[in-house]
Amino acid sequence: MSFGDEHDGQTRTRLPDSGPGTPRPPARSSRSLIAVVGVVALLVAAIALANRGDGTPDSATRGGAAAGQGTPSPSAAPTAPTGVRPVTGKNGAIPAGFARDEQGAQSAAANYAVALGSVDMFQRGPRETIVRALHDPAVADALVKDLNDSYSAGFLANVGLQPDGTAPAGLTFVSRTIPVGAQVKDYTGDTATAEVWCTGLVGLAGEGSTKPVTTTWFTITEKLKWVGGDWKVVSSEQAEGPTPVNGDNRASVADDIAKAVEGYGGFTYAR
Template identity: 55%
Template sequence: MSLDDERNDGLYGGSGETRTRLPEGEGGGQDGYGGPRRSGRSSSRSLVTVVGVVVLLIAAIAFANRGGDEGSSGGGGGDKKAGADPTAASGQKPVDGKTSGIPSGFAKSEQGAESAAANYAVALGSADMFNKTTRDSILQVVMAPSSVSTFKARLDKAYGAAFFKNVGLNEDGTTPKGYQFVSRTTPIGTKVTSLSGNKATVEVWCSGLLGLAGEQSTKPVTNSWFTMTMKLGWTGDDWKAVTHSQKDGPAPVPGDDRASGSDEITKAVEGYGGFTYAR
């Protein structure tokens, strides 16, 4: 099975990178006499102060009014229509429990389903998925009991010698000596497309890293973009993934970032840990 097949089967997404450009400032110029431009700060300082006070007042009013909206996103009772929520702190406490290193104990609510899907996407896209022992442990935590055996069989077949070779690993899935294997998934945003009773469907837009960091690597670490769709079920006292699938994109226009050397990538992977997600 080729790497492209695995991308279509829900393992990895398409490639792409993004970069935000800010408009260049106009400061530091000169007037017609060769001297620095005058900004008129003294004449506008009072206006800036007034505007600042008004903005702070509006922000305070908006923050105070948020208290009456918290109940609208809770509970698993009514049907949820497709839509995106603003990426902002909800004021609700995030989960503080973990099972095998993976966050657990999510609330039976829209935000709880989003947080579960985002955290499960991180686990399913990690380097631990390339080792059968740790992969089985991850599936035991994130998947619903009725789905564990099915996904174990499917992924045992997918993570075979041919696939390992395609990503630069040894045939048994181990990392070649002198290299750093990288596989990480970072959720960019989540969207609940349905929520009713004990069922929820959540889409997670992700950016991923995959490859081998090393001086002679023929499989350098590359960036990809994909969307993972998870159908969750409320099992016992937590959300669990019943099924999950993946498609390429949306991918932003690639930027002109200078590619970092293998040593810099290795240090970044070793020096920066992953995240626990909660809205």
């Protein structure tokens, strides 16, 4: 499957003010199933984490060169955006104001995948903010309710988190989705179906963690609708892969992973 650009074959990025991540609790059947299926599917990496038995603490993982050095910076300085009609607006911390064309739909889908796979999705208040910012209002209410039910205290405990979705003292919860490429499969002007090929990080970093940070590969398909002057998600689905062969890099110790997550900000993605 090709994930190349419909236009020039390049993906361009600019740094935002904050950084994002990945995840899926059990799918639920309800009147909002069509809307829920996709976002709930984004939580698949977290389910794998929750089901993983206690293993060797992350701190005991083979050592490697430090991934982040010096004083962590909460956000990186933004660079000048490139591309045709780059994103200039924001809806809270989430990029907004995408172009009403295929390139804009790809950019919206990539940025929405990042937000829906972030650490904030594990906390009730921030999760509702994200869902309402990204989705068609016609599906948002039901989706918020279903996701609140799915992110139960029991599910969060299985992932290794506190009942409020935060990490235990001394540990850093990592959940990031990183788009690798995107393409539009269908476009009408008012609707679009975009695929985003992603890799993700999920787990707990820190001394004594029994759920070390791991990587996943998946493709998210988002059905988008032009609503109120921007692209909004109507539904989404996730499929595993395409997954490349693992390289020979040695796994870093938990503290290095935690420093990297705290020190390296995420990106705003645009073509």
